[in-house]
Amino acid sequence: MTELINRLIDRIDNAATLPEDPPPVRLQKTLLIFLNAAGFLLVPWGAWYLFDNGMALPAQVVLGYSVLSAVALAHLLATKRVSIASALQLVGLLLVPVILQWTMGGFVASGAIVLWSLLAPLCALVFLGTRLAVWWFAVFALLVLVAAARDIANGVTQQQVLLYCENVLLVSAIAFISLRFFVVERDKAQAALQREQARSESLLLNILPPPIAERLKAGSQTIADGYAEATILFADLVGFTKMSTTVSPERLVVMLNSLFSRFDELSGRFGVEKIKTIGDAYMACAGVPVARPDHAEAVVDMALAMREALQEHNREFGSNLQIRIGINTGPVVAGVIGLKKFIYDLWGDTVNLASRMESNGVPNRVQVSMATWEKLRDKYDFEPRGVLDVKGIGLVEAYLLIGKKT
Numbered sequence: 001m002t003e004l005i006n007r008l009i010d011r012i013d014n015a016a017t018l019p020e021d022p023p024p025v026r027l028q029k030t031l032l033i034f035l036n037a038a039g040f041l042l043v044p045w046g047a048w049y050l051f052d053n054g055m056a057l058p059a060q061v062v063l064g065y066s067v068l069s070a071v072a073l074a075h076l077l078a079t080k081r082v083s084i085a086s087a088l089q090l091v092g093l094l095l096v097p098v099i100l101q102w103t104m105g106g107f108v109a110s111g112a113i114v115l116w117s118l119l120a121p122l123c124a125l126v127f128l129g130t131r132l133a134v135w136w137f138a139v140f141a142l143l144v145l146v147a148a149a150r151d152i153a154n155g156v157t158q159q160q161v162l163l164y165c166e167n168v169l170l171v172s173a174i175a176f177i178s179l180r181f182f183v184v185e186r187d188k189a190q191a192a193l194q195r196e197q198a199r200s201e202s203l204l205l206n207i208l209p210p211p212i213a214e215r216l217k218a219g220s221q222t223i224a225d226g227y228a229e230a231t232i233l234f235a236d237l238v239g240f241t242k243m244s245t246t247v248s249p250e251r252l253v254v255m256l257n258s259l260f261s262r263f264d265e266l267s268g269r270f271g272v273e274k275i276k277t278i279g280d281a282y283m284a285c286a287g288v289p290v291a292r293p294d295h296a297e298a299v300v301d302m303a304l305a306m307r308e309a310l311q312e313h314n315r316e317f318g319s320n321l322q323i324r325i326g327i328n329t330g331p332v333v334a335g336v337i338g339l340k341k342f343i344y345d346l347w348g349d350t351v352n353l354a355s356r357m358e359s360n361g362v363p364n365r366v367q368v369s370m371a372t373w374e375k376l377r378d379k380y381d382f383e384p385r386g387v388l389d390v391k392g393i394g395l396v397e398a399y400l401l402i403g404k405k406t
Helices: 003-015 023-041 045-050 055-077 083-104 113-127 130-153 158-207 210-217 249-270 296-316 349-359 370-376
Strands: 224-238 273-280 279-286 324-336 341-349 364-369 380-390 394-404
Touching: 023 045, 023 055, 023 083, 023 113, 045 055, 045 224, 055 364, 083 113, 083 130, 113 130, 113 158, 113 370, 130 158, 224 296, 224 349, 249 273, 249 279, 249 296, 273 341, 279 296, 296 324, 296 370, 296 394, 324 349, 324 370, 349 364, 349 394, 364 370, 370 380
Parallel strands: 324 364
Antiparallel strands: 224 279, 224 324, 273 279, 324 341, 364 394, 380 394
16 A cells, blocks of 8 residues: 555656756645645535535635646646646635635634635745745735624624634744744755755865766766777976975975966866876876867877976976976776775876886976877977887887977
8 A cells, every 4th residue: 555655656746847857846846736636626525515505606616726726737737837837726725715714604604714725825935935935924814814804894703703813823823934944944954955065076076077976976886997099198297306305395285286286277278187196296188088089189288288387387486397298198997996085097008108208208398109199290290209118118119299280
């Protein structure tokens, strides 16, 4: 039975929703479906009034509300839009009980049926928000007072009418104020949660490339991909270790942060993915995790800009740092490792040779492998470096980048 009820609720919940609907809108649509469905349940009540002597007018009011609910529900299911359906329902909830009470003879004769109008301001909290809902409650209270004045004018005992009116308004005010307080506090909590989620997402995007962050949030346990071709950059500051012994720790960190922040800005400008920093070394790549045909061009353009950024940095801080940059192109494996302080990293011979291009490079020059040179020799000028005996790899040809061909 419970499973059947849950399935029914799920079907109702999805009847008018769209995939892009945020949770508050989904809640509004579900509530509207329940309210409009409740309007159909009033048909037997209206039929009973219809066959009762002297109750023809109340019967018409009840059956009219059922028709109004049917129209609102049909519009909601057809358009998947809340505005018109909620407006029809709120007006019906507010006015129908008031009209019923008037047609039935007042507070005493109707059993204070006007109390049902309280549903209008309560539902307005969901559909319209806390500020507008206050006006709906004010209208409700005004209608109750008008109904009380009408009963007194028609000769009903004043004390009896005021007692009904007092109880209706007091219970209604307590219910409305309590629910409004709950909604306000819930909205504050949701806003705080959204701010924290946005902050967490921002931090995650600072650690991982956006496509990898999305996969991680979606629940991927293992993230490991192979790429047929990418270009890797390693950069290392020459003289930074020696300088670290002559300046204060605070100034050292400020200087390194300023320079690497410039490099980060360049990675964003050229669409190159920063991988990590290790001490005074900087690693970046293009073609991973999103493949692009111009990955080699993007990396060498960033390398040239990095040298200019270092010159600006030296002028600003009065330093004399130099930089070695090594670049290689080829297949790589990329993935996320670790459970705490996890990182997105690259592996393979391509990465190792890029690192060796940097460590065997020339200060203030950009050294590339033959693989990178072959991809770019028609667009950029290079100076042959010759054959290098690279530790752990062997003999490799290297080239020094000069710049774009004119």
